[in-house]
Amino acid sequence: MVTRLDDSPVLASGAVPKHAQLRSILLERVETTLAPHAAIPPERKLMTKYGVSRSTVREAIRQLVEEGVLYRIQGKGTFVTGERVQSDLHLASFTEDMRRRGLVPATVVMASALIDAPLEVRAALGLKAGARVQQVDRLRLAGGIPMAFERGYYSAELLPGLGSQDLTRSLYATFATEYGLRIDHAEQTAWAETADAVLAGPLGIDVGVPLMVFRRTSSAGSTPVEYVTSWYRGDRYQIHMTLDLNHEL
Numbered sequence: 001m002v003t004r005l006d007d008s009p010v011l012a013s014g015a016v017p018k019h020a021q022l023r024s025i026l027l028e029r030v031e032t033t034l035a036p037h038a039a040i041p042p043e044r045k046l047m048t049k050y051g052v053s054r055s056t057v058r059e060a061i062r063q064l065v066e067e068g069v070l071y072r073i074q075g076k077g078t079f080v081t082g083e084r085v086q087s088d089l090h091l092a093s094f095t096e097d098m099r100r101r102g103l104v105p106a107t108v109v110m111a112s113a114l115i116d117a118p119l120e121v122r123a124a125l126g127l128k129a130g131a132r133v134q135q136v137d138r139l140r141l142a143g144g145i146p147m148a149f150e151r152g153y154y155s156a157e158l159l160p161g162l163g164s165q166d167l168t169r170s171l172y173a174t175f176a177t178e179y180g181l182r183i184d185h186a187e188q189t190a191w192a193e194t195a196d197a198v199l200a201g202p203l204g205i206d207v208g209v210p211l212m213v214f215r216r217t218s219s220a221g222s223t224p225v226e227y228v229t230s231w232y233r234g235d236r237y238q239i240h241m242t243l244d245l246n247h248e249l
Helices: 018-032 043-050 054-066 094-100 119-125 171-179 197-203
Strands: 070-073 077-080 105-116 132-142 145-155 185-194 210-220 223-233
Touching: 018 043, 018 054, 043 054, 054 070, 054 171, 070 171, 094 105, 094 145, 119 145, 119 223, 145 197, 171 223, 197 223
Parallel strands: none
Antiparallel strands: 070 077, 105 132, 132 145, 145 223, 185 210, 210 223
16 A cells, blocks of 8 residues: 555555455444444545545445445445444354455355245244245355355245345345344354265265354344354364353353
């Protein structure tokens, strides 16, 4: 990054894309100077100040919206969310998780269908008999490499029209921006399996390769929103935990 005579920073071309540089600048402002629900500068002002194109500004803002740092109000602008992003670090979507690891996330929708909720799904989401859910199967990639296969279930009554949304983006961002539901709690169980033929193909691995499996029920307040199982490649993913002897169980 270079500086003009009027002290306005100009983002330089280099190894780090300009939209990533601008995202970091905006994130720092959110964390240090902007109050919750404060408006960020308009696109044109950011373009002029940092010497970048409109597409660069929009990509930086889009990423921060998906990460839950910012939110948009049509016709009014873009604003800082009420919560600070660091408070959600332990509860991140795949998109947020991969970006924090320095990887570029991508999603391929394998299948999406409105079905009668299976008993297990009804129990997890608190649904009545006969309830319908959107089943969404997605392949999650990081840096262009398959990382996980994910199967999620979502109440059709709570999330009407979810199947017509862009299912390649962060669903947590969609829940927040389109339905006013911000995921703030989850119960998760993990175990190990080996890949069968159904999972091995999309993940680009051989049958029998170890997988890490995560099953999560995510909620917004007291409302269950998501019941999802994710199968991660054991050779591409690891988890880190800090254990404290003084922590009371």
